[in-house]
Amino acid sequence: MxxxxxxxxxxxxxxxxxxxxxxxxxxAPGFEYTEYDLGAARYHRTGEVLPxxxxxxxxxxxxxxxxxxxxxxVPPGVLERGLLLKLRFVFDQYVNLRPSRLWPGTTSPxxxxxxxxxxxxxxxxxxxxxxxxxxxxLHRDTPAEVATEESLNTRHGAERAIRDAFARAAKRPxxxxxxxxxxNVLTHAGGLWARAFAAVAAEHPDVETEYQHVDAAxxxxxxxxxxxxxxxxxxxxxxxxxxxxxxxxxxxxxxASGSINPTREKPSIFEPVxxxxxxxxxxxxxxxxxxxxxxxxxxxxxxxxxxxxxxTEAVAAELASRTPGATPRTAEVxxxxxxxx
Amino acid sequence: MxxxxxxxxxxxxxxxxxxxxxxxxxxAPGFEYTEYDLGAARYHRTGEVLPxxxxxxxxxxxxxxxxxxxxxxVPPGVLERGLLLKLRFVFDQYVNLRPSRLWPGTTSPxxxxxxxxxxxxxxxxxxxxxxxxxxxxLHRDTPAEVATEESLNTRHGAERAIRDAFARAAKRPxxxxxxxxxxNVLTHAGGLWARAFAAVAAEHPDVETEYQHVDAAxxxxxxxxxxxxxxxxxxxxxxxxxxxxxxxxxxxxxxASGSINPTREKPSIFEPVxxxxxxxxxxxxxxxxxxxxxxxxxxxxxxxxxxxxxxTEAVAAELASRTPGATPRTAEVxxxxxxxx
Ligand SMILES: CC(C)[C@H](C(=O)O)[C@@H](O)C(=O)O
Ligand SMILES: CC(C)[C@H](C(=O)O)[C@@H](O)C(=O)O
Numbered sequence: 001m002x003x004x005x006x007x008x009x010x011x012x013x014x015x016x017x018x019x020x021x022x023x024x025x026x027x028a029p030g031f032e033y034t035e036y037d038l039g040a041a042r043y044h045r046t047g048e049v050l051p052x053x054x055x056x057x058x059x060x061x062x063x064x065x066x067x068x069x070x071x072x073x074v075p076p077g078v079l080e081r082g083l084l085l086k087l088r089f090v091f092d093q094y095v096n097l098r099p100s101r102l103w104p105g106t107t108s109p110x111x112x113x114x115x116x117x118x119x120x121x122x123x124x125x126x127x128x129x130x131x132x133x134x135x136x137x138l139h140r141d142t143p144a145e146v147a148t149e150e151s152l153n154t155r156h157g158a159e160r161a162i163r164d165a166f167a168r169a170a171k172r173p174x175x176x177x178x179x180x181x182x183x184n185v186l187t188h189a190g191g192l193w194a195r196a197f198a199a200v201a202a203e204h205p206d207v208e209t210e211y212q213h214v215d216a217a218x219x220x221x222x223x224x225x226x227x228x229x230x231x232x233x234x235x236x237x238x239x240x241x242x243x244x245x246x247x248x249x250x251x252x253x254x255x256a257s258g259s260i261n262p263t264r265e266k267p268s269i270f271e272p273v274x275x276x277x278x279x280x281x282x283x284x285x286x287x288x289x290x291x292x293x294x295x296x297x298x299x300x301x302x303x304x305x306x307x308x309x310x311x312t313e314a315v316a317a318e319l320a321s322r323t324p325g326a327t328p329r330t331a332e333v334x335x336x337x338x339x340x341x
Numbered sequence: 342m343x344x345x346x347x348x349x350x351x352x353x354x355x356x357x358x359x360x361x362x363x364x365x366x367x368x369a370p371g372f373e374y375t376e377y378d379l380g381a382a383r384y385h386r387t388g389e390v391l392p393x394x395x396x397x398x399x400x401x402x403x404x405x406x407x408x409x410x411x412x413x414x415v416p417p418g419v420l421e422r423g424l425l426l427k428l429r430f431v432f433d434q435y436v437n438l439r440p441s442r443l444w445p446g447t448t449s450p451x452x453x454x455x456x457x458x459x460x461x462x463x464x465x466x467x468x469x470x471x472x473x474x475x476x477x478x479l480h481r482d483t484p485a486e487v488a489t490e491e492s493l494n495t496r497h498g499a500e501r502a503i504r505d506a507f508a509r510a511a512k513r514p515x516x517x518x519x520x521x522x523x524x525n526v527l528t529h530a531g532g533l534w535a536r537a538f539a540a541v542a543a544e545h546p547d548v549e550t551e552y553q554h555v556d557a558a559x560x561x562x563x564x565x566x567x568x569x570x571x572x573x574x575x576x577x578x579x580x581x582x583x584x585x586x587x588x589x590x591x592x593x594x595x596x597a598s599g600s601i602n603p604t605r606e607k608p609s610i611f612e613p614v615x616x617x618x619x620x621x622x623x624x625x626x627x628x629x630x631x632x633x634x635x636x637x638x639x640x641x642x643x644x645x646x647x648x649x650x651x652x653t654e655a656v657a658a659e660l661a662s663r664t665p666g667a668t669p670r671t672a673e674v675x676x677x678x679x680x681x682x
Pocket of ligand 2: 184185215421422426
């Protein structure tokens with residue numbers, strides 16, 4: 001039986017994760033869950049972000065289900081670099097997967113775009129680029145101050161993400177992969193990505209390919225998001241593009257994500273894209289759908305695609321039946337999905 | 342009298358620049374224009390991108406009016422790095438100015454957003470960051486390939502762009518500046534930008550300030566673009582965000598830009614954001630409004646704010662009177678604006 005580490009985290013994280021567990025338990029009973037107390041609350045209480053002992057224990061799991069960590073009271077970067085990004089790097093989660101669908105019953109901020117028309121998935125490289133943390137500062141806070149950030153890219157890293165994107169596209173009806181970079185300005189890294197893309201594309205003559213500069217892609221995600229099927233891109237571009245994709249499909253409130261190590265040698269993390277939302281925490285009104293959809297990604301990753309589909313279909317029905325503008329009750333949504341999935 | 346260098350460029354570049362000149366001539370007669378043949382056509386004919394002699398001549402001008410350079414037949418990067426970016430760097434055009442307005446008579450792809458509601462300007466730093474061209478490739482096209490891109494940031498560079506943003510905000514009714522960066526991940530460069538921003542903000546207690554991560558800003562430009570007044574950000578983030586801003590205000594077809602050296606010691610460039618559009622070139626149907634609005638930015642930069650306002654108002658009236666869906670006739674639009682401005 002799969003062993004799942006649960007990092008419910010802060011704010012609404014604990015609330016939505018309770019519902020995700022309910023639903024996973026309903027469709028795939030018998031997983032063994034271990035809870036880990038990490039996030040802003042623990043940081044304030046003990047000063048710890050991610051003790052090595054906890055990191056070691058997490059590594060022994062098959063997957064990690066994460067709610068949300070963070071609070072405005074924690075200085076920027078502490079939990080991001082010390083916890084979230086650290087896990088992505090240590091567990092070599094090179095596929096940061098972000099599906100975006102305009103679900104039945106939901107409304108896009110884009111005029112005239114109908115449910116079902118947007119159905120794309122971004123494969124964001126998760127272990128390289130500007131997220132490497134390479135760089136420094138000299139002469140801090142003087143007129144002579146300089147700061148650098150270095151984007152580190154390897155053929156190994158780009159190629160494995162691109163390979164994953166093609167494998168996903170090959171299983172989808174439209175079979176199309178769009179590479180997004182900025183090859184006309186970032187000629188070094190862009191060249192590496194373009195060469196890796198061309199090599200993998202040659203192995204997949206059945207998959208349609210295209211290339212777009214990141215600025216054009218950002219625009220097309222607004223003017224014509226329907227055109228995308230699978231998008232593959234680097235870590236920072238993926239960070240930006242997936243938030244645009246979430247925005248045009250009704251906001252990060254519904255967006256699920258996986259930080260995936262496809263080899264399964266190290267655990268992958270599944271988490272809603274939304275944050276801890278301290279303003280609505282404790283009120284029982286957080287929508288657990290993004291966490292539950294993240295649970296579906298977890299099930300799929302663990303090889304239980306059938307259970308994952310049941311969850312996804314139950315979510316589709318749930319969203320289609322909602323009264324527009326009504327506030328979801330966290331536990332009721334979880335109960336409903338657990339019994340309908 | 343001001344001396345204007347004209348680089349009409351390729352495709353529709355020549356068509357829209359003819360109209361921009363008509364309109365500038367009507368509101369500010371007597372400028373001396375010199376045409377420079379640069380772009381894809383010259384590159385193919387002579388192999389030259391930007392001869393040093395031409396660069397020297399351009400430097401002797403008060404401003405440069407540019408149409409569009411480029412063609413799919415030119416390898417990516419050749420004209421971008423060799424011409425456009427080279428001019429920005431050599432002429433130290435540290436303010437890349439991109440206003441976005443939802444004009445009367447135009448339609449946003451965003452449901453329910455009305456003309457007049459979006460009126461923002463992005464001050465994109467133009468001479469630093471990942472555009473510096475620093476980086477390299479080793480073991481090209483082998484499994485061991487690595488590529489780097491280095492973002493170079495100076496206090497000097499960030500501060501002068503931020504200072505320009507605050508000066509613009511102080512003259513606008515809402516007096517608000519949003520800094521966009523990614524301080525939680527790009528801690529080195531993000532820290533430099535945040536420190537420079539705080540220092541300049543302290544000199545402007547009358548200007549409201551806020552900070553947003555680039556992924557959040559990309560999302561809010563879709564879900565709530567009305568919230569922005571002046572946005573200041575680095576070179577690459579600005580490249581992406583301004584295309585989103587253009588998308589939500591009706592597309593790059595109407596977007597004007599200036600690559601500005603506010604000291605006026607070197608010439609600034611004013612150009613529409615759109616490209617050379619070879620598919621519609623020569624048909625007389627390219628909308629010259631973006632080029633004409635770039636002309637208004639040029640007039641303002643040269644100290645003729647009154648003429649700039651007349652052009653902007655004439656454009657507002659022109660757009661408000663257009664039949665939705667009708668194809669603009671390039672020369673007719675220019676004639677109309679020249680006589681109405
Ligand atoms: C919190 C932050 C470090 C993170 C990122 O930049 O990857 C977030 O924006 C995300 O997209 O998961
Ligand atoms: C053509 C390219 C080099 C340029 C940029 O990236 O700055 C363009 O996208 C722009 O926004 O002016």
